[in-house]
Structures are given as structure tokens and as C-alpha cells.
Amino acid sequence: MKYFGEGLSEEHKALNKVIRKKQSTKDAINIFLDIHKQLHRTNIKDREENETDRLFEDLEPREYAIMPGKDDETIAWVVWHIARIEDLTMGILAARGNQLFDEDWSRKINSPIKDTGNALTDEEIISFSKQVNCEELLNYRSAVGEKTREIVSRFTYEDMIRDVNEADLMKIKTEGGVTPQKDSEWLLEFWGNKDVAGLLLMPPTRHVMLHLNDCCKWKEKIRTRTKFFLE
Structure with a gap:
């Protein structure tokens, strides 16, 4: 059942059709930016409320740390997970530069980890979700x-078709973006098989769409049920 992002799947399909066409690079960028804008909270200068705003604007602190069912995670974990993956893949792999996350962000968020959280157990996800500063x-x-x-x-078009660089994947590993655990380290192989266009089609777009849809579903469960798997 779809809870979030009506019409985004169609936009994503349109992006997929043009993203590797040289004559359509500008169109691809514009489509990407339109999808991406809807997946992030609006800023003060652009206060046209979107679905992402409505998802997060009235969440109570305890609601970030509830795991509704045994096959679910928490909203806090999702926000961390999608943010860390976008930061690592865009900053290091796509831009061939640096991630934004640093000691200052770690301190403000009060995070016990700096990787994507893929390998956390249910109990560790709950502990993480209760510890972090959700506003930060x-x-x-x-x-x-x-x-x-x-x-x-x-x-540019050349950027779009550039393959992911092995040295950049190792940079993610060295900086602790993934851990040696199987449930975490597989990400390097997954990203390593993509070009930059392939990255744009997944970590900052499709991946986020799926996870925010989960969050909307969990928010409804949290507000309509009295018993949860973990909290």
C-alpha cells in the first residue's frame, strides 16, 4: 500500500529514460531536482509545505523510537540511514569529494555510530533511536x-556516465561509512557496480521514496495501535 509520494514513481521512470542521454542531461538534472525536493523538508525561504514536512512536523520524540512490528525499523533509524547513505554516495562517490558528516555533526546528533546502520540489531536500533537528537x-x-x-x-553528461571509483569506495570504508559486517560491507559492491547516473536513481531518490513510505505507514500504526514490537 502506498502512503507517500503519489506521482513520484512516474517522475522517477521519466528520469530513468533520459538520465544517460547526452542531449537530455539538463532535463535529467531538472527532473532529479524536482523529485529530490519533494523528499526533503522545505526550507524557510521556500515555505510551500510538502509531504515530507507533514510527515515530520508533528512527530513526538517517543514516536521516533518505536518499532511497530517485527519486520519494521524506527523512524529515527530511517532518517539516519537515508541521510548517511545520501551523504556518502553523493559527497564521496558522485562528487569525488568529501562527506558532510564530521565530529561536529556526530556531537550534535549524539550518535553512537557513524556508518549507515545496516548491520544494527533490533535492540541496537531502539537504543540508537532513543539516544540521538532527532531535531539535529x-x-x-x-x-x-x-x-x-x-x-x-x-x-555534465560526462559526470553522469562516469563509473564509481574504487578509491572512493575505499575512502568510505576507511572513514567508517560502512563496517566490516556482512550486512554493511555489501553496500560497497552494490555502489561499485554503478555509474553516477545509477547512483542518482537510487540512494537520493528511489531509496528515500521507499523508506519515507515506510515511515508514513509506521506513523499511522504508532497512532492507531497500543502494542508494538519494541519501544
């Missing part, structure tokens, strides 16, 4: 989104 976590995700937009706005 949302601020970090917004900052990552702004950086992504700056990066992609400058892309």
Missing part, C-alpha cells in the same frame, strides 16, 4: 540534501 538529525539530513543539490546542479 533532521537538520543534518537537510544539510545533506542541500549539498546534493549543489553537486548535481553542476553535473
